[in-house]
Amino acid sequence: MEKPYTDTVTIDSTIRKFSQDIDPIELMWHRDLKNRSVKLLEGSGWKIQLDNSLPLDFNEITIPKLIWHRVIKGSGNLVVEIKEWD
Numbered sequence: 001m002e003k004p005y006t007d008t009v010t011i012d013s014t015i016r017k018f019s020q021d022i023d024p025i026e027l028m029w030h031r032d033l034k035n036r037s038v039k040l041l042e043g044s045g046w047k048i049q050l051d052n053s054l055p056l057d058f059n060e061i062t063i064p065k066l067i068w069h070r071v072i073k074g075s076g077n078l079v080v081e082i083k084e085w086d
Contacts, residue, residue, distance in 0.1 A: 018078040034084040036063045045074025
C-alpha cells in the first residue's frame with residue numbers, strides 16, 4: 001500500500017508532507033510504535049485527533065506510542081516535523 005505522504009529524513013527528525021489534494025479517506029486512524037513530537041511547519045485548518053478526544057488545531061503535540069490518532073484535512077499542503085523516541 002502506498003503511503004499518503006512523502007518523507008524527508010534529517011539527522012534528528014523527519015519532515016512529512018501531505019498534499020492538499022489528498023483524499024480524506026486516506027487519513028486513517030493509526031498507532032505508532034514510538035513516542036512522537038509533531039510540529040506544524042505549514043498548513044491551515046488541519047487538525048489532529050487522539051483517541052477519545054476532540055480534534056485539536058495542529059501546532060505542536062506529543063503523541064504517546066500506541067495511542068490511536070488521525071489527521072483531519074485542512075486547506076493547503078500539510079508539512080510537519082516529527083521527532084521520535086522510545
